[in-house]
Amino acid sequence: xxxxxxxxxxxxxxxxxIARIGTGKRKALKMVAVLGFQSRLIPIAxxxxxxxxxxxxxxxAKEASPLPDYVIEAxxxxxxxPDGPLSAELQAAVQVAFVDAVTQSVWxxxxxxxxxxxxxxKDPRIGWIISDLMRxxxxxxxxxxxxxAASELLGKNLRTQNAWGTVTDHLIAWDIxxxxxxxxxxxxxFTEIIPGWDRIFxxxxxxxxxxxxxxxxxxxxxxxxxxxxxNCIPAADNPEVTGADEADWLKDDDVIFGITVNGExxxxxxxxxxVREMVNDTLGGRDLGIxxxxxxxxxxxxxxxxxxxxIERPILRTSGLLIRSNKVMYxxxxxxxxxxxxxxxxxxxxxxxxxxxxxxxxxxxDWGRWKKDHPDTTVLKERYALGRDPDFxxxxxxxxxxFPVGNVDPRLPVHExxxxxxxxxxxxxxxxxSKAFVALQNGEEIGFENVRLEIDxxxxxxxxxxxxxxxxxxxFWFAWSQFHPDTALWP
Numbered sequence: 001x002x003x004x005x006x007x008x009x010x011x012x013x014x015x016x017x018i019a020r021i022g023t024g025k026r027k028a029l030k031m032v033a034v035l036g037f038q039s040r041l042i043p044i045a046x047x048x049x050x051x052x053x054x055x056x057x058x059x060x061a062k063e064a065s066p067l068p069d070y071v072i073e074a075x076x077x078x079x080x081x082p083d084g085p086l087s088a089e090l091q092a093a094v095q096v097a098f099v100d101a102v103t104q105s106v107w108x109x110x111x112x113x114x115x116x117x118x119x120x121x122k123d124p125r126i127g128w129i130i131s132d133l134m135r136x137x138x139x140x141x142x143x144x145x146x147x148x149a150a151s152e153l154l155g156k157n158l159r160t161q162n163a164w165g166t167v168t169d170h171l172i173a174w175d176i177x178x179x180x181x182x183x184x185x186x187x188x189x190f191t192e193i194i195p196g197w198d199r200i201f202x203x204x205x206x207x208x209x210x211x212x213x214x215x216x217x218x219x220x221x222x223x224x225x226x227x228x229x230x231n232c233i234p235a236a237d238n239p240e241v242t243g244a245d246e247a248d249w250l251k252d253d254d255v256i257f258g259i260t261v262n263g264e265x266x267x268x269x270x271x272x273x274x275v276r277e278m279v280n281d282t283l284g285g286r287d288l289g290i291x292x293x294x295x296x297x298x299x300x301x302x303x304x305x306x307x308x309x310x311i312e313r314p315i316l317r318t319s320g321l322l323i324r325s326n327k328v329m330y331x332x333x334x335x336x337x338x339x340x341x342x343x344x345x346x347x348x349x350x351x352x353x354x355x356x357x358x359x360x361x362x363x364x365x366d367w368g369r370w371k372k373d374h375p376d377t378t379v380l381k382e383r384y385a386l387g388r389d390p391d392f393x394x395x396x397x398x399x400x401x402x403f404p405v406g407n408v409d410p411r412l413p414v415h416e417x418x419x420x421x422x423x424x425x426x427x428x429x430x431x432x433x434s435k436a437f438v439a440l441q442n443g444e445e446i447g448f449e450n451v452r453l454e455i456d457x458x459x460x461x462x463x464x465x466x467x468x469x470x471x472x473x474x475x476f477w478f479a480w481s482q483f484h485p486d487t488a489l490w491p
Contacts, residue, residue, distance in 0.1 A: 064078065064081060067173075067174065071173050075169070075174060078175075079124045079156075080122070080124075081124060086123070086126075086179060086180060087121075089117065090117070090126070096110050096114035098132075098189065099188055099189075102133070102189050102192045103192060112145065115145065116149070119149040119150075122153060124155075124171075125177055126153060127150055127170075128179065128182060128186075129189075130146050130167065131150070131168045131171060131212075132212075133146060134150075134163065134164040135164055135212055136189070136193055136213065144163075147159045147166075150167045154171075158170065165403070168406075169404045172406025172407065173407040178208065183208050194320065196217065196218040197319070197320075199335035200218070200347075202347050202348065203347070204346050204347030205351060206337060206347055210324050216233055216318075218317070218320045219232035219234060219235055219320075220317065221234070223315045223332060224237045226384075232320065233275070233276070235280065236380070236384050238280065238281065238282070239281060240380070240383075241378040241381065242381055243378060243379075244376075247379045249382040250382075252366060254270070254271065255269070256268060256269050256270065256366065256379070257364055258362070258370045259360060259362055260361075260363075261283045261284030261286050261288070262284030264378075265377040266378045266380075267380070268290060268292075268380055269380060269385070271388070271390075274292070275386045275390070276384060277318050277327065278291050278318050280304070280315055286303055287305035288360065291316060291329050291340050293479070294392050295327070295397065295403065297417065298341070298473060298474065298476065299362045299364065299473060300362060300473050301360040302343045302358065302360070303358045308353065308355075312333050312334075314331040314332075314355075314357075316329050316332075316338070317329065324403075324406065324482050325405050325479070328340060330348075331345075334350055336349055336350035337351075338350075338357070341480075343357035344356050361462070361470065361471055361473065362474070363456045364417075364459050365456070365457050367379075369457045369458030372457070373456070373458075374457060408477075408478045408481065409481035409482070411477075411489055412477040413477065416434075416477040417434065417474055417475075417476065418430040418475060419433055419461075420473060421462035427449065428486065428488070429451055429488040430480050430487050430488070430490070431460070431490045440460070441455070446490065448490055450465045451463075451470060452465060
């Protein structure tokens with residue numbers, strides 16, 4: 001998500017941030033040059049409330065699940081993890097090193113001493129808070145201090161060029177639990193730096209350890225304001241379309257994401273989706289929210305109508321946050337956060353009402369084959385591409401995910417394309433696209449439980465045994481397997 005606009009870098013820095021956050025924030029940044037992040041002051045009572053939560057929450061003791069051999073081979077053995085609340089001394093150190101550092105825009109001897117106490121505690125749970133602060137710290141000196149503390153805390157030298165990524169990868173792979181009161185501290189850090197997240201960081205069915213900054217600001221523009229400027233990844237609402245014969249700006253080998261609803265087909269060119277990442281549209285008489293995660297190589301389509309009575313149509317937006325390199329989307333109306341990969345509301349009013357969006361199939365193919373097999377297709381207008389034509393897979397992401405994902409199921413390479421679907425029994429299944437396509441071309445039948453594959457305009461879709469749509473889509477293996485850790489893999 002971040003490198004879509006060149007606003008941040010794979011090493012976790014936020015260079016160039018001053019140029020995009022506005023005059024008021026630039027003034028704030030000048031005040032905190034040592035830290036390298038901007039801040040606004042909040043009442044000291046709120047700071048104390050954050051720290052009281054740290055001590056008030058007690059972790060129930062639980063046996064850590066054994067690590068797979070491939071994780072131990074890549075990351076080593078997991079450090080010892082204590083149970084229970086932080087000691088009073090550690091609570092005070094967390095306040096000084098993290099909460100005070102952000103809310104008071106300061107890093108001095110008190111913070112350094114507090115961080116030393118934290119590192120000496122050997123409590124790896126606090127590594128998550130160090131990781132959160134590292135994500136926003138542009139100062140090389142501060143990053144060195146934080147990576148040294150994380151190394152001591154986790155018992156392994158993690159001082160690398162991309163220390164934030166290295167530290168976070170280890171925390172994820174080892175499945176280190178969060179410290180007591182973690183959300184309160186994380187919220188203090190993240191919302192101080194980007195106030196638009198105030199309604200995002202709330203309790204819910206979401207693993208806040210995995211949430212990181214994608215390097216861009218939240219898209220909170222009103223619905224149907226596609227052309228309004230923003231310092232964000234701008235969603236397209238109700239985009240204008242043309243017929244295939246008018247889309248002379250597209251080459252036959254350009255990648256598109258094709259969707260067919262009630263017999264009406266539309267192509268969403270990757271050139272547009274790479275820079276928009278979210279479209280709210282209507283097709284075949286149905287409302288759709290269409291997120292595209294450039295990092296996961298995954299375009300998905302969710303029906304956003306026919307929800308329980310009293311629930312307004314969700315207007316999906318990009319939050320600027322990531323979970324294991326997958327974009328975090330939210331509903332503009334209620335600020336409910338959705339699991340982008342699963343279509344399930346995980347925070348806010350929509351989570352409380354148990355909203356689960358139904359998925360429509362997205363076929364990944366090229367424009368030439370799509371328009372040949374779907375001659376009546378419409379396609380989004382060129383102007384939504386913002387004049388850009390990125391190809392991240394062969395440039396930015398060529399060497400693997402640029403954000404921390406931790407351990408990846410080793411059955412396939414991280415960027416192998418798979419077609420994913422859910423069976424009638426609820427079992428996720430992934431089909432290696434390259435092998436499945438060859439088999440289908442050779443006339444072979446491919447299936448798993450009730451799921452069947454078929455070729456559609458040079459792409460692949462999954463259908464039920466009766467031929468009905470199953471809401472499948474293509475994605476990189478690392479993304480599908482981490483959001484469906486119990487997935488079956490064909491063959």
